[in-house]
Every structure is written in structure tokens, then in C-alpha cells.
Amino acid sequence: MSINFKQTRALLLRRQSSVFAEEGTELQPEACMQLFDIDLATLGYALSQRLRTRLQTLDLPSLLAIQEHIWKTLAAQLGAHRQHTPLFRRFPDRTPPDTVALWQDRVLSHFMQAPGQPCVHCGRTGTTHVLKPCRHVVCDACFDGANYSACPICHRHADRASPFFLPDPAPAVGTVPEPRKLLDLGASMDDAAQVLVRALCERKQAMSPVDTDDFKALAGEYRLRLLPWIPEQIPVRENIALLFGTLLKHCEPAAVLAAAAAHIGTATDVIRLIAVYSGADPSLQGQRVFREVPIEKARGMARFKTLFTPESYWNRRASVPLALTIKRFKMARLGRPLRRALLALLESFDPDSLTEDMLRHRAYWVWLGEFLHPHEYRKRYPKVAFAFGVVRKKGPDGTPGPQFETFYAGLEKAVMRKDAVAMVALLRKRPGELARRLDHALRVAGDDSAAAGAVLDAFAQCVAQCATPVLLTLRALLPTRLHAAQKRIYWPKGSVATGFMVRDRRPPLARQTIEATVALIERELLARFSGKPQLDDFLIDAALGDIVVPFNERTASRSAIELPRGSVLAVPPANKVRLFLHWCEPENGHTTDLDLSVAFYDDDWHYLGVCSYYQLTCTGRDGSVIATSAGDLTDAPFPNGASEFVDLDCALARRNGVRYAVAVLNNYSGMAFENLEHAFAGLMLRDEVQGEHFDPRTVALRFDLAGANGVFLPMVFDLRDDRLHWLDLYTSGEFAFNNVATSNADIAAVCPAMIAYFASGIRMSMYHLALLHGAARAQRVIVRDEAGGMRALSRHAGEDNAGFLGRLRRFAPDDADSAPALGAAPLFAALLDADIALPANSIVYALRSGATAPTIAASDLIS
Structure with missing residues (x-):
């Protein structure tokens, strides 16, 4: 496989399940392809027959290169590219049931256990070991070396060469989930990239982090070749900056600015362009940094008054971190020709609009003026010099600047x-x-x-x-x-x-x-x-009524499934839920402790219990264990990081009076989420809890962690209705020591309010958006219910779009056409799961890929 356009190949594989390979002249043996099939099956994927036939014609080095590319891309999407070893390696079978007793044993060992001395717990000699680098002394008779993966005392990673640690136990064999997701042969990578570039350019709202990364990757690899693909209008100003700012990094500035001139019409467009060129965010939201405030000064500041209680940890600190938003970024080198070109671009704008637009982001323009030196060219660019005078509130000679009403x-x-x-x-x-x-x-x-x-x-x-x-x-x-x-x-x-x-x-x-x-x-x-392409048939899943139309996508978590905030998914009642968290500190970074917890509430959001680092098992009122933690690792050294798991038995929890189970991710201490090497979390839906701790085939959601220190509330399980509410919401929390106990008031206030907010219908669902498209573009709309049954409604002769939409919204089984069948012609499909084979060249939106690969994203339906 050619190494060219590696990122493009990867993103098309992730987004469209497409693999691009030129036909070869060889014929690999069937045994070689079977090994390929087995490798993909570990991730829950399979090759289509035509893709398998094409790959079999490649020479062995090319086949191995494609196999590696596919596996690495899909494994990273699911989280399987990282090592996942929890504190308790025999989880879920050997989690200590008494967290308090375990804590007492750890404290005694920490303070009283000495090398070469009898164990303070069992009194035996010759059973203790000194672990490196923490120097804790542990007894292999009191702590199970076959169960622990880190120091039993401090829960930090230790040298596994110590005799205390016994070999990893062989995992039990788990069942194989079906069906697998299908990978297909792509026709033309350039054509697919062109369609995607155009679709991203035509987006009418800010893109999600995943789309932003993919957009920049396409621009970075295709460079000036993609200029003919760009539509005449790019509605979102940030996308203009992402495109041309990325090109500016890789291409001749004159060529890029010549192409960009038709799309840049405001001063803010210019500063967004410079921000992307400098590696900053074009949204101009400011960079959050932390400054240390001396403790004496902090005591007198209102924002810190709640920190200094008599027993507070902060009384022993010399300083307190203060969060500040800085409206500047590290500027890339602006050569003289580039500076003149940018000033000339600014000079071409209407003077009043130029000045007002610069005042919207005054702090950024004051900063940028230090690099553009506009007053050196005030005779050549007088409108720009005037605008900078207003922004700086003074002229070049120090006199007060002109006044301006916005x-x-x-x-x-x-x-x-x-x-x-x-x-x-x-x-x-x-x-x-x-x-x-x-x-x-x-x-x-x-x-x-x-x-x-x-x-x-x-x-x-x-x-x-x-x-x-x-x-x-x-x-x-x-x-x-x-x-x-x-x-x-x-x-x-x-x-x-x-x-x-x-x-x-x-x-x-x-x-x-x-x-x-x-x-x-x-x-x-x-x-x-x-005005969009007309198709005879539209196939729409009724289950999309619980999926919210994407909004505020700039803040969406990077995830394997682009599930919009506020959406609700059905959770099969027979499945066991396994939540996972993985994070890794940067090389030579600070020790960082993240924690995964599940908090439990009744119908009225009264707190019932928790499964967390300070309560490893949560038992119901009948004594049954409804949730189990795999232990609390307190560091995540580079490069392997650390993983935590929590198993949740939804049926047992429900029988014990639990209505809501809230997943909570806490930054307990150390670096902000966004400063870690990587940090992600998610959930698996498993038929059983045996087998590998992390089984990528069962991953239902995987998402990255972002933001600063605090608390992340990704999801709430409604156990009565077997529904998962995706909130994707951060709360500020404390600087450190965040856990469910300190966040309980926020959880009990925020979660029900958010669930009620989205249930009110204040955000449109993907089902109703698809009905709008169907009423405007189709002759027949087929609705598939959650049981897989289909019913259709056809447009009457001469019926206008509004009339057809009204009938679709009143759609009842009695109105449906009999036995709707999908024809051979391309159709439009809006699906929750792409678990149905569709005619070739169909336009497909699917939340989760399967037998059919999606060809468009949810945001493309808003364009």
C-alpha cells in the first residue's frame, strides 16, 4: 500500500468503512486471508466479498501493510490500541468486598511495615517484598500477587519483575458477538475525498472535533489539489479559516491567499486564518491557563473563600491555582510579504465594518498588532491604521484614539x-x-x-x-x-x-x-x-425520534459514534454494562489520578449508593452486588497508561430500587484532561463479564476526555426504561479531590434538569428532520419500527410538500401502504443501525455502521 494520503485513507475507513486498494496480479492463498479475517474479527469487523477478492490479488508486503493500516485505524477508534490492565487483574471475580478493611490494611502497611520484619498483618517472615519505585513493603500472603497489577498500598504502577507479582491469569473465553460490521471496497479515494471536502465546506454550523481534525487532514494532504473542489460559498467562517489556514502551513502563501480572498470578507476571518496558521483554535474562545496565587493573597479573594475551611488541604499549600482566559496565542512567523498581504486584505474592507469587527475581538487584535506593525504602513493602509487606533485606544503618537459606536x-x-x-x-x-x-x-x-x-x-x-x-x-x-x-x-x-x-x-x-x-x-x-437530490423512496427508522439533531458540535466529545448530546439509546436488558476509562500521562509529565465511578439514585433522585475507589462494590438492599470496580490506579505512566473498569448489573440494580445510574469521571488530582497524552472512556454491552477485560467487539460508545480539571458526566442509565441518556456534560468541580461525594449535589441537580430539557422537545430529533427531507424530496416514505416492521406512505397526486409533511406526522398504521418493499433503485435511508442491505448508490445516514456503510453525516442533513 502506498504511504501517500495515509490520514485520508484512515478517515475514509473510519467514516465510510471504505478501503482503497488497486488490483494486483497475484493470488494469495486462502490461509493468508483467513488470518486476515481472524484478526479483523477481534475488532468486530469483516471484509465484504468484493474487498476480500481485491485484497487477495495483492503481493504479500502490500497486503500486510493494508492489514496493519486497517487494524491500527479501527483499533484506535474503539480504544483497543492501548493496554488495558486494571488494578485487580482477576476482575470481576476477585475484587475485595470490604473497601474499608482494605484501606485499613493499606494504611498499616504504609506506616508500619518495614523491610525484613514480620508482616504486621499475619506475622509471617520471608513473605514481604519491597516494590520499586514506591518502596512499599507488601506481604504476598496478605495481598494476592496474582490479582494486583500495581502496588497494593499506593496503587501506583510498580516494577512487575518483583517476585510479588505472579504471572497474568489466563482469561476465560467469552462469546463472540454478532453481527460484525462490514468493510467494503472503495471505488476512488480522490472522488470520496472530494465529496467529503465539499460536504464539510457546506456545513452550516461549527464542526465537531472529529470533523475538524478530518477537514485539516484532508487539506494538509491534498493541499492545492483540493482548491477546485471547494464550493463557491463556505457558510461557516471558522471552516474558511480551517481550510485556508491549514493550506497556508503547507503551500505558497501567495497562492493560498489568492484563493482565500473570495471567501474572506471580515477582519475576524483574517484573525481566524492567522490563528489556524499558528496552530490555534479559530473559534477565538481564548486559552485557559492556570497561574499560581500565593496563599496569603488567595485568602482575601472571594472566589477562593470556600477553600479555606479549618481542615482544608489548601491551608497547607503555598499557593492556589487560578484559572485565567488568555486572549492570545503563540504567533507563527509572519514574513514581511505575508504581513503586507494580510494588511492589504484588511484595507479592502469597508472601514466601519473593519473597525467594528476588530472591536469584537479587541484583545486578539492588540496582540496581533505587535506582529503586523500596521503603523509602519499607515500611509499605504490608512483604514487599517485607523482601526488599530480605535482598538488600541490611542494613536501611534500616544494621543487618545478615535471614538466608535458598534x-x-x-x-x-x-x-x-x-x-x-x-x-x-x-x-x-x-x-x-x-x-x-x-x-x-x-x-x-x-x-x-x-x-x-x-x-x-x-x-x-x-x-x-x-x-x-x-x-x-x-x-x-x-x-x-x-x-x-x-x-x-x-x-x-x-x-x-x-x-x-x-x-x-x-x-x-x-x-x-x-x-x-x-x-x-x-x-x-x-x-x-x-432543492436537494430527489429520490422516490425514503427509509426512516422511528428510533431516530430519540436521537437529537446535532447542536453546539464544537463542544462534542471526540467519539467512535457521533452521538449528539441529549440523545437516548435503548440498552438491551439482558446485557451487562462495563464502563471503562483509560488515560496516559505525557512523558516526564505530572502524576495524574482519574477516577471512574457510578452513582445510584431512585425515582426522585435521592442518592442510594456508589461504586467507586472508596466503595469497590455496591450492594443492594437484598445483599446482591449491583456494581463492581476493577480498582483505583493512581497514576498512568507513559506510554502504557492506566485503565479502570466498573461492571453494572442493570437488572439487579433495578430490582433493588435503583432508577438512575450515573457514570461519573473525576479528575482527582494532577493534570487537566486536555493536557494528558491521551484520555478516553466508554462502555461495553456484554452478554457476559468473562473473557478479556477490554473486548473491542462489544464497545457501544468510546469518547475522548477534554477540558480542564473537574467532573465529566457523560451518561445516565434509566434502568426502569432500559435507556441511556447521553449528556456529554462537564461541571467545573474542584481543583482536586473530585469524587461522587463532592459532586453529589451537582449530579442530583444537573442530570434530571438535562433529561427533562431534552425530553421537552426543545431540540429537534433526527426522525423529524428526516421527515422534513422526505416530505420535500420523496414520493414514498417508509418508516421502520424498533421491531423491524415497515409501513409506507405515498405522496398523493398533486400533493404539495406541506400537505405531505402533515400526513407523515399523523402517520398511523391504518394509513400505510400494504407490504412495502425496497426496490432496486437508490434510495435515501436515515437509520439508527445500518443493519440492512440497501441498493447501490443509496444515500445513507446511520448512527452505527453495519451491513451498509454511511455515506453522509447528521450535519450534512442540516446543510
């Missing part, structure tokens, strides 16, 4: 006057801002029917210019505004999701206003979607 200052004045008409007069100039502030403008209008009419008239005139994601958000939000919500939840811009909850003080909106606006939005959405 768009938002004028808008705020109108809001303060409660003048809805003045608000919309300004907002008409920026349709996207009008859509985002529509609810606010209607509330400012209040009972004034004339003002409310002006707001709706303005929105009707601007709706065609509003982005599709904003319209979808409004379509879902407005029907919920008939009544006040229990909690109002904000999603602040940031690198991770930190939903902010407040009491909902908004007055409800009038039903007539809501209905008129919703009809307007739906008419516009149907018109947009009808």
Missing part, C-alpha cells in the same frame, strides 16, 4: 428602551442575529400587537437569509414557549459543554405568534430541502 451598542440601547421596532430596524441588517434574537424581540414587543407584527414582518423578509441550523432550532424551540420551563438552560461558547441553568423568568409567547412563525419556518425549510 452595532451591538446601538442594539443594547434599543433593548434598554424596550423599543422592539428599533431593535428589528437594526437586526434587519443582520438576518442571522435577528433569528437568534427573535424570541427576545417578541418579548420586548410584549402585548404591543403593532410592535410584535413589525418583528414578525422583519423575520418573514429575512428568513430566506437565515442559516438552516438556526431555523431548525427555532422550529423546535417555539412550541415549547407556550409555557415557562422548569429551568432555562444556556450553552455558553467553550471548548467543552457546560450547560448553565437558571430559573426561567421569560413570559410565554402567544400561541398565534408561535403558530405563524413555525409555519413560516417550515415553509422555508421545505423549500430548501426540495
Whole structure:
């Protein structure tokens, strides 16, 4: 296999289950291909017949190279590329049942056990060993060397050459899960890359971290070759920066800027471009850093007042870390020709727009001015020099800079006057801002029917210019505004999701206003979607009603399955749930202790118990063990890292009065999640708990950890309904010593509020988005229920899109066509699981790949 375009091959394999291989002239023996099949089966994958036939024609070195490429790519996606050895190697069978007694034994050994002395627990001699490098003395009669993988006293990794550690036990053989996911032969890598580049460019909301990485990889490998693939319009400004900023790193600046000029129209576009070129984030959210504050100064600061209780650990520290957001980044080298080209680009913009746009990110522009030296060229670029004078609040001679009123200052004045008409007069100039502030403008209008009419008239005139994601958000939000919500939840811009909850003080909106606006939005959405490729049949899974349309994707966790925040998945009641956590410290990095826990609550969110490092087993009221931990490793040395597991028996927990089981990932001490070499977690759904600790074939979710220190609440299991709620939510927590006990109040407040928020329908589901597409693009819509049964509804002769959509939403079994069958023509499919063979060239969205590989992502349906 050619080493060219290695990242492109990997991302197309991950995203589309496609393998690209030129036909060879040899014929490898069947035994060689069987070894390939066995290797892939360990990850839960299989080759399609045509891919297997193609690979069999390759020479042996090429075949081995492709095999290695496939295995490494898929293993990394699932988490199988790392070593997974928990503290208790015989987990789940040999986890100590009494955590308190174990802790007492550890404390006594730490303080009282000396080398060469009789064991303080059993009194035997000749049974103790000194472990390296921690120097703890352990007795092999009191601590099972065949069960531990690290020091039994401090739980840090130790030299396994010590006689204390016995060989690893042979794992029991587990069952083989079926069916396997299919890999297929790709037709043309360049064609697939072109389609993907265009789809990513056409996205109408900020991309997820996975999409961002893939977009930059494509630009970095194809370079100027991909310029002809770029559409005329790239709606999201950050994506413009990602594309051309990445190209700027690899290509001649003049060629890149010439191509970028047609897409860059604001000063913020320019600074985003420079940020990507410098290796920074184009969202311009600022970099979070920690500065040490002396303890004497910290005691007088309000933000630290809760730290200094009489028994607090912080009383013994010399300093306290203070989180700061820095609006600057390490600047890449800007050569003189590049600086002049950037200044010329800025000079071409409207002067008022230039100045106002620079003021939106004033701190960044003050920083960038130190590298651009705009006043050296003030005669050549006078508009840029003026704008920098406003931004810096002084001219080059030190005199006060000119005054300037921004768009938002004028808008705020109108809001303060409660003048809805003045608000919309300004907002008409920026349709996207009008859509985002529509609810606010209607509330400012209040009972004034004339003002409310002006707001709706303005929105009707601007709706065609509003982005599709904003319209979808409004379509879902407005029907919920008939009544006040229990909690109002904000999603602040940031690198991770930190939903902010407040009491909902908004007055409800009038039903007539809501209905008129919703009809307007739906008419516009149907018109947009009808311009996309028409297909006779649409196949839609009803289970997508529990999958939320992606929003705020910038903060989504990198994951093997792109499950949008707020979505709900069915958990088969017969399965055992095994949660996993793996992290690794950087080489020569600080010791970092992450912890995996599960907290248990009843129907009313009253705390029932926990399975964690301080309670290794959680028992129910009948004495049965409902959850078991594999132990608490307190470091994760480079390069192998550390893994923790928790097994959850959902059926036993439910019988013992547990309604909710909350997975909690805590940064107990050490480095922030984002500064680790790598850190990921997830869950396996297993028919049994025997076999390898980590079985990639059973991985249902795998996601990376991001953000700073604190607490990550990824998911909640509703054991009564056998549902998993994916929250993907971070809370700030403490600087250290985070656990379920310190986070219990947050968990009991945040989790039910988030579940109720998404259950209210405030976010559109993928099912309803697919119905909008079906009503606009199909002659027949087939709905598959969770049992696999299908029913279809066909468009009437002459029926318009709105009428067909209304019938689809009222779809009942009595209305269905009899015995719908899939034809041989390509169709559109929106599936939860791609477990059905579809005609060639079909357009497929699937949350989880299987017999059919997805060809589009959820975000492509919003474009």
C-alpha cells in the first residue's frame, strides 16, 4: 500500500468503512486471508466479498501493510490500541468486598511495615517484598500477587519483575458477538475525498472535533489539489479559516491567499486564518491557563473563600491555582510579504465594518498588532491604521484614539428602551442575529400587537437569509414557549459543554405568534430541502425520534459514534454494562489520578449508593452486588497508561430500587484532561463479564476526555426504561479531590434538569428532520419500527410538500401502504443501525455502521 494520503485513507475507513486498494496480479492463498479475517474479527469487523477478492490479488508486503493500516485505524477508534490492565487483574471475580478493611490494611502497611520484619498483618517472615519505585513493603500472603497489577498500598504502577507479582491469569473465553460490521471496497479515494471536502465546506454550523481534525487532514494532504473542489460559498467562517489556514502551513502563501480572498470578507476571518496558521483554535474562545496565587493573597479573594475551611488541604499549600482566559496565542512567523498581504486584505474592507469587527475581538487584535506593525504602513493602509487606533485606544503618537459606536451598542440601547421596532430596524441588517434574537424581540414587543407584527414582518423578509441550523432550532424551540420551563438552560461558547441553568423568568409567547412563525419556518425549510437530490423512496427508522439533531458540535466529545448530546439509546436488558476509562500521562509529565465511578439514585433522585475507589462494590438492599470496580490506579505512566473498569448489573440494580445510574469521571488530582497524552472512556454491552477485560467487539460508545480539571458526566442509565441518556456534560468541580461525594449535589441537580430539557422537545430529533427531507424530496416514505416492521406512505397526486409533511406526522398504521418493499433503485435511508442491505448508490445516514456503510453525516442533513 502506498504511504501517500495515509490520514485520508484512515478517515475514509473510519467514516465510510471504505478501503482503497488497486488490483494486483497475484493470488494469495486462502490461509493468508483467513488470518486476515481472524484478526479483523477481534475488532468486530469483516471484509465484504468484493474487498476480500481485491485484497487477495495483492503481493504479500502490500497486503500486510493494508492489514496493519486497517487494524491500527479501527483499533484506535474503539480504544483497543492501548493496554488495558486494571488494578485487580482477576476482575470481576476477585475484587475485595470490604473497601474499608482494605484501606485499613493499606494504611498499616504504609506506616508500619518495614523491610525484613514480620508482616504486621499475619506475622509471617520471608513473605514481604519491597516494590520499586514506591518502596512499599507488601506481604504476598496478605495481598494476592496474582490479582494486583500495581502496588497494593499506593496503587501506583510498580516494577512487575518483583517476585510479588505472579504471572497474568489466563482469561476465560467469552462469546463472540454478532453481527460484525462490514468493510467494503472503495471505488476512488480522490472522488470520496472530494465529496467529503465539499460536504464539510457546506456545513452550516461549527464542526465537531472529529470533523475538524478530518477537514485539516484532508487539506494538509491534498493541499492545492483540493482548491477546485471547494464550493463557491463556505457558510461557516471558522471552516474558511480551517481550510485556508491549514493550506497556508503547507503551500505558497501567495497562492493560498489568492484563493482565500473570495471567501474572506471580515477582519475576524483574517484573525481566524492567522490563528489556524499558528496552530490555534479559530473559534477565538481564548486559552485557559492556570497561574499560581500565593496563599496569603488567595485568602482575601472571594472566589477562593470556600477553600479555606479549618481542615482544608489548601491551608497547607503555598499557593492556589487560578484559572485565567488568555486572549492570545503563540504567533507563527509572519514574513514581511505575508504581513503586507494580510494588511492589504484588511484595507479592502469597508472601514466601519473593519473597525467594528476588530472591536469584537479587541484583545486578539492588540496582540496581533505587535506582529503586523500596521503603523509602519499607515500611509499605504490608512483604514487599517485607523482601526488599530480605535482598538488600541490611542494613536501611534500616544494621543487618545478615535471614538466608535458598534452595532451591538446601538442594539443594547434599543433593548434598554424596550423599543422592539428599533431593535428589528437594526437586526434587519443582520438576518442571522435577528433569528437568534427573535424570541427576545417578541418579548420586548410584549402585548404591543403593532410592535410584535413589525418583528414578525422583519423575520418573514429575512428568513430566506437565515442559516438552516438556526431555523431548525427555532422550529423546535417555539412550541415549547407556550409555557415557562422548569429551568432555562444556556450553552455558553467553550471548548467543552457546560450547560448553565437558571430559573426561567421569560413570559410565554402567544400561541398565534408561535403558530405563524413555525409555519413560516417550515415553509422555508421545505423549500430548501426540495432543492436537494430527489429520490422516490425514503427509509426512516422511528428510533431516530430519540436521537437529537446535532447542536453546539464544537463542544462534542471526540467519539467512535457521533452521538449528539441529549440523545437516548435503548440498552438491551439482558446485557451487562462495563464502563471503562483509560488515560496516559505525557512523558516526564505530572502524576495524574482519574477516577471512574457510578452513582445510584431512585425515582426522585435521592442518592442510594456508589461504586467507586472508596466503595469497590455496591450492594443492594437484598445483599446482591449491583456494581463492581476493577480498582483505583493512581497514576498512568507513559506510554502504557492506566485503565479502570466498573461492571453494572442493570437488572439487579433495578430490582433493588435503583432508577438512575450515573457514570461519573473525576479528575482527582494532577493534570487537566486536555493536557494528558491521551484520555478516553466508554462502555461495553456484554452478554457476559468473562473473557478479556477490554473486548473491542462489544464497545457501544468510546469518547475522548477534554477540558480542564473537574467532573465529566457523560451518561445516565434509566434502568426502569432500559435507556441511556447521553449528556456529554462537564461541571467545573474542584481543583482536586473530585469524587461522587463532592459532586453529589451537582449530579442530583444537573442530570434530571438535562433529561427533562431534552425530553421537552426543545431540540429537534433526527426522525423529524428526516421527515422534513422526505416530505420535500420523496414520493414514498417508509418508516421502520424498533421491531423491524415497515409501513409506507405515498405522496398523493398533486400533493404539495406541506400537505405531505402533515400526513407523515399523523402517520398511523391504518394509513400505510400494504407490504412495502425496497426496490432496486437508490434510495435515501436515515437509520439508527445500518443493519440492512440497501441498493447501490443509496444515500445513507446511520448512527452505527453495519451491513451498509454511511455515506453522509447528521450535519450534512442540516446543510
